[in-house]
Amino acid sequence: MNLEHIERLDRNDPLAAKRAEFHIPENTIYLNGNSLGALPIAAQQHAKNLVEEEWGNGLVRSWNRHDWINLPGRVGDKIAALIGADVGQVICCDSTSVNLYKVLHCALHMQSGRHVVLTEQDNFPADLYVAQGLAASIQDREVMVKAVPRSELGLHLNEDVAVLLLTHVQYRTAAVHNMAELTRAAHAHGVLVVWDLAHSAGAVPLTVDADRVDFAVGCGYKYLNGGPGAPAFVYAAQRHHNKLRLPLTGWMGHRAPFEFAAAYTPASGVRQFLCGTPPIISMSMLSAALTVYEHIDMTQLRAKSISLSELFLQLCSENEALQSLQLQSPVAAELRGSHLAFSHTHAYELAQAMIKKGVIVDFRAPTTLRIGFAPLYLTYKNVWDSAHILADILEGEDYLPTADGKRNQVT
């Protein structure tokens, strides 16, 4: 592998022009778009108008004038296009965790004779916590959260299981589940399926409608680039809309919020997942950020994500200094999402040393170095440079001395 080859890859990259649509700080290689996406210029430019015009001058009139009231559905429909859903089934609201609580509650309500929420041991901890908290609050039966090893999921699907709750791309290893197959296997036992798409939406092609997914949730601030704490989304298949029973029956999910009726009547569609007033500023930023995905062919994006990560792995295999990193992700590219995980005893210190040199990666306890490949704004040269910077750090043992052992609060 040589630099000439890398430059050719960048010249021939059909997505190369997309990079100019992002604000990437100078001397920075951003390998963390799976944790917090980079800032799209469209969002940056929208911010001024949003604050000064829509909020500052429009004030309360903007609920109508700028259609703030329908923003959750409009953003939802933009996200629907990225996950293979028809319009009217996705709504933007709340956080992934809160949305998970809502969809799990709905699914359990639809499965009144069943008492198990089946999930995998290595699911994202927040998902396990939410399932545990919800199980403890169900009054009409004893609900149990069963977290089993990934390889045993199929063995535990049976008529006791109400819901199968899985994260499509594993947050640590990037291992990807076969959504269509697992959904079909669950349905064969009458089990409803909830997919967490936090590390999938905007990174891998998804076909939730065609795969007969029941419910899904996902994140607005990772590959969707909505900004820190951007609102999340819910997908609920159309066929379930008249069976939903929301645990949070807020006025924004009411059939007619501005009639101010004393009794709650849910809105007819996916809108019933709304609870209170949407965070318009951050949702509108997400809406502007999503314009970078217009006209993107997700197959093409996936192809670039794979070749970026394959390039990194090839550089690892060619460079002696990088051999001390142990790949935790699946070797086969089609079984991975858009990041790579390596284990190393000093993963935290390595990540810090890389960040100091402008290569922003993240660390996941206890020993994972996580490297994200956001195809819309990374170049092949970025991958080449970051592998060489990491090799220099390992060779020079620059990362070793952190005598006090203190770590940042956010890693």
Ligand SMILES: *Cc1c(COP(=O)(O)O)cnc(C)c1O
């Ligand atoms: C990032 C992530 C979340 C985030 O949930 P928040 O409510 O936004 O904190 C949830 N689930 C998974 C799998 C994630 O990767």
